[in-house]
Amino acid sequence: xxxxxxxxxxxxxxxxxxxxxxxxxxxxxxxxxxxxxxxxxxxxxxxxxxxxxxxxxxxxxxxxxxxxxxxxxxxxxxxxxxxxxxxxxxxxxxxxxxxxxxxxxxxxxxxxxxxxxxxxxxxxxxxxxxxxxxxxxxxxxxxxxxxxxxxxxxxxxxxxxxxxxxxxxxxxxxxxxxxxxxxxxxxxxxxxxxxxxxxxxxxxxxxxxxx
DNA sequence: ATTTGGATCGGT
DNA sequence: CCGATCCAAATT
Numbered sequence: 001x002x003x004x005x006x007x008x009x010x011x012x013x014x015x016x017x018x019x020x021x022x023x024x025x026x027x028x029x030x031x032x033x034x035x036x037x038x039x040x041x042x043x044x045x046x047x048x049x050x051x052x053x054x055x056x057x058x059x060x061x062x063x064x065x066x067x068x069x070x071x072x073x074x075x076x077x078x079x080x081x082x083x084x085x086x087x088x089x090x091x092x093x094x095x096x097x098x099x100x101x102x103x104x105x106x107x108x109x110x111x112x113x114x115x116x117x118x119x120x121x122x123x124x125x126x127x128x129x130x131x132x133x134x135x136x137x138x139x140x141x142x143x144x145x146x147x148x149x150x151x152x153x154x155x156x157x158x159x160x161x162x163x164x165x166x167x168x169x170x171x172x173x174x175x176x177x178x179x180x181x182x183x184x185x186x187x188x189x190x191x192x193x194x195x196x197x198x199x200x201x202x203x204x205x206x207x208x209x210x211x
Numbered sequence: 212a213t214t215t216g217g218a219t220c221g222g223t
Numbered sequence: 224c225c226g227a228t229c230c231a232a233a234t235t
Binding site (some may be wrong): 065089 | 217218
Binding site for chain 3 (some may be wrong): 066071074075084089091092093094103
């Protein structure tokens with residue numbers, strides 16, 4: 001029994017990616033996270049979503065990153081720390097955003113998690129970084145937590161189909177000059193839960209709950 | 212001390 | 224496009 005979920009005899013146990021998995025450039029980690037599960041131990045409830053949309057933020061050189069030009073502040077500090085930890089920040093006054101810190105310690109890369117498909121105990125919209133955090137009850141109190149620990153983590157599902165990966169420019173970074181054009185957003189082409197999907201497409205896919 | 216604007220979202 | 228709403232960062 002792990003966090004209330006039984007492991008059937010003979011079934012593969014879900015596996016948390018190694019520290020080395022996270023110690024790579026955000027641009028490599030971002031597409032690799034598609035199809036993995038984000039798990040939140042929320043009181044007695046284990047909430048699970050399948051990651052379907054990510055963006056890479058590539059540290060000092062990337063003008064779209066909070067760590068652009070090596071900016072090291074109380075807020076960005078966790079990005080300079082060891083890989084495989086959560087960077088959670090507040091944006092526009094009321095939305096939290098969750099990132100996965102990547103690259104070796106001292107190199108401030110991160111992958112923004114932008115959308116999930118509900119898997120277990122997810123009762124709200126998940127098609128955007130702010131909505132994703134709200135649905136899994138993630139806020140800045142989780143800033144810095146180890147994503148290989150027991151509060152908030154990422155695991156490879158025991159069974160997973162391959163993902164048809166699409167890519168595009170990142171969203172909401174028009175200010176970042178030529179970095180705004182880099183196609184560092186990755187997504188599952190077959191998911192109706194993308195942040196860019198239209199309400200009509202979601203209805204067609206049978207998604208019922210509202211934002 | 213004050214100003215600016217943001218890795219968002221839903222409604223118009 | 225706009226407004227909601229707060230904080231980090233930059234500037235004075």
